[in-house]
Amino acid sequence: MAFGGLPHGADEDTPVFVISVAAQLSGLHAQTLRAYDRQGLVSPGRTSGGGRRYSMRDIALLREVQRLSQEAGVNLAGIKRIIELENQVDALRARVAELTEELAAAYAAAEQAAAAVHASYRKDLVPIRQETSLVVWKPKRRS
Helix, strand or coil, rough: HHHHHCCCCCCCCCCCCCCCHHHHHHHCCHHHHHHHHCCCCCCCCCCCCCCCCCCCHHHHHHHHHHHHHHHCCCHHCCCCCCCCHHHHCCCCCHHHHHHHHHHHHHHHHHHHHHHHHHHHCCCCCCCCCCCCCCCCCCCCCCC
């Protein structure tokens, strides 16, 4: 087992705990976990045989559902909405991070393109001063 009681190679999203262990870790009864699954509050992974497997993230969510229900007095429909909104916020934060990276890459590419254009300027051209006077040239006609 690796740090945090997870098997080697597993992370907090890996569904590894059977329902009895998840119930013990979350401090809830197994029937409560089944009810939460039916109501869509916590959706554990499934084995090929249909058995529930809970991840550490699921355990933390079960604890949060219990806290909101018992300590904050939020009903299960309210808890479900809170979870949905938190998931939306997480997804939006991830999207903002992706877009920020894309924007930084676009800025870098634009700066490189501008630098390439500037490097291609002819070195024998000399900039002239901009003045507000007007010069009219009238060539003499040859006879």
